[in-house]
Amino acid sequence: xxxxxxxxxxxxxxxxxxxxxxxxxxxxxxxxxxxxxxxxxxxxxxxxxxxxxxxxxxxxxxxxxxxxxxxxxxxxxxxxxxxxxxxxxxxxxxxxxxxxxxxxxxxxxxxxxxxxxxxxxxxxxxxxxxxxxxxxxxxxxxxxxxxxxx
Amino acid sequence: xxxxxxxxxxxxxxxxxxxxxxxxxxxxxxxxxxxxxxxxxxxxxxxxxxxxxxxxxxxxxxxxxxxxxxxxxxxxxxxxxxxxxxxxxxxxxxxxxxxxxxxxxxxxxxxxxxxxxxxxxxxxxxxxxxxxxxxxxxxxxxxxxxxxxx
DNA sequence: AGGACATAGTGTACATTATTCACAATGAAA
DNA sequence: TTTCATTGTGAATAATGTACACTATGTCCT
Numbered sequence: 342x343x344x345x346x347x348x349x350x351x352x353x354x355x356x357x358x359x360x361x362x363x364x365x366x367x368x369x370x371x372x373x374x375x376x377x378x379x380x381x382x383x384x385x386x387x388x389x390x391x392x393x394x395x396x397x398x399x400x401x402x403x404x405x406x407x408x409x410x411x412x413x414x415x416x417x418x419x420x421x422x423x424x425x426x427x428x429x430x431x432x433x434x435x436x437x438x439x440x441x442x443x444x445x446x447x448x449x450x451x452x453x454x455x456x457x458x459x460x461x462x463x464x465x466x467x468x469x470x471x472x473x474x475x476x477x478x479x480x481x482x483x484x485x486x487x488x489x490x491x
Numbered sequence: 492x493x494x495x496x497x498x499x500x501x502x503x504x505x506x507x508x509x510x511x512x513x514x515x516x517x518x519x520x521x522x523x524x525x526x527x528x529x530x531x532x533x534x535x536x537x538x539x540x541x542x543x544x545x546x547x548x549x550x551x552x553x554x555x556x557x558x559x560x561x562x563x564x565x566x567x568x569x570x571x572x573x574x575x576x577x578x579x580x581x582x583x584x585x586x587x588x589x590x591x592x593x594x595x596x597x598x599x600x601x602x603x604x605x606x607x608x609x610x611x612x613x614x615x616x617x618x619x620x621x622x623x624x625x626x627x628x629x630x631x632x633x634x635x636x637x638x639x640x641x
Numbered sequence: 642a643g644g645a646c647a648t649a650g651t652g653t654a655c656a657t658t659a660t661t662c663a664c665a666a667t668g669a670a671a
Numbered sequence: 672t673t674t675c676a677t678t679g680t681g682a683a684t685a686a687t688g689t690a691c692a693c694t695a696t697g698t699c700c701t
Contacts, residue, residue, distance in 0.1 A: 350621050351609035355515075357628040362512030364635055365505075381658075398678065410659055412680055434667045434678040445609050459501035462631050471500050474627045477620060478507040485514055531687075550647060560688055562651055584649040584696045 365458075372454070374449065377421060381406075383451070385414050386423060386440065390448035394439035396429060423447065515608075517635070526597065527571060531556075533565050533601070536573060536590065540598035544589035546579060573597065 373383050381404070388403045389395060397415060401408040415438055418424045423444035429435035440448060463471060516530075523533050538553045539545060547565060551558040565588055568574045573594035581586035590598060597599070613621060 348626055349606070349609070351613040352606055353627050354613050354621065355605070355609040357625065358508065358512055358636070359515070361495065361628060362631055364517075364632070364637070365509070368635070391612065396678085405674095407660060408679065409661080409681095413659085421595065432668070432678080436679070439661085449508055455505070456499070457501055459499070459505040461614065463504050465499040466627065470623060470627060471504065473620060473623045475500055475504050475507065477613075477616065477624045478511060482507065482511055482514070485515070485518070485611065487510070488530075546649080552683080556687095557689060558650065559652095559690080563688085579649095582649080582697070586650070 354470055358478050364376075378423075379412075382418055382423075383440075385411075385418060386444055386448045386451070389438065389440050390445070390452065391426065394437050396432075396435045398435070400438060519547045528573075532564050532568055532573075533561075535561075535568055535588075536594055536601070537586065539574065539590050540595070540602065544587050546582075546585045546587055548585070550588060568594070 366413065370380055373380060378386070381415075384404055385400065389398065392403070397411045398408055400415075401411045401440070404411065415424060419426060422441055424438050425441050427437045427439065429437050463474075466474070502600060521531055523530060528536070533597075534554055535550060536552065542553070545553070547561045548558055550565075552563045554561065565576065565586075569576055572591055574588050575591050577587045579587050579590065613624075616624070
């Protein structure tokens, strides 16, 4: 049974990245579920807030899930009043999904909270430290080839 | 519509942590599913490899899931030959779960691959860079209070 | 010893998330 | 117009994980 002390720092770093992401993810999930949102449904709001109204097909590509799943997500979000479906102006097959007033406010609010969280976590680091941290992240990401999430 | 350039570095850092963890998680998941393992089931092997044979109740605590779920996970892992159930020597209610020879080899192999991956990702960083990176991760983790995963 | 109470594992039922496949309605191209 | 592609959705299914009830034990208390 090996003890922590033997661990090369690379592995510790890898573990810590997972641990941090896991904990942050849990916190996010918990915060979202208090508003009746799942991660996937919140992501819909996020994408719509960032990129504006969108056809379901585009949503499915942005979320990397099946069009069928988008139907389900939008069903719930619509029933809860976060988004609204409207007919596409030129293509009568397609459905345009846009944020309602409520959805817009919620998305803006969540975005603000995200910024606050980032500030609370990293805000007191020196510019140098943050730059190093970020540079390493970018470097590692580049190494594994970042195709996802643009 | 704001552009990337406006983003404070804190937020970029937060995003990159998620992006990195997400991509690494996807890679892990993909590697695991080639061996017929899900993340949860692989975690069972991981825990057993780290801490030795264990009663299902302990597994449920280590994995932070319900005892009922452990039953299901062990059912599959046992059917596939990764682990074996044996009666607890003193407590006849409990079931001891241990790695089979196959499971042991697989776990050792996966552990080695994890180390290789960590080395491939962080191996060429200077000691200073790695130390800074790690220090920031630890600091941020400490800030949000690390109760999970020991 | 006997009884009260906690604990370990599992059957049954269920919720959630996400996928595949088939299909109707519509668009686009020949 | 005929053909083919595309959009969204119904129906069925798979994977994960939970809650609750129940049996078989262990433990503790007089």
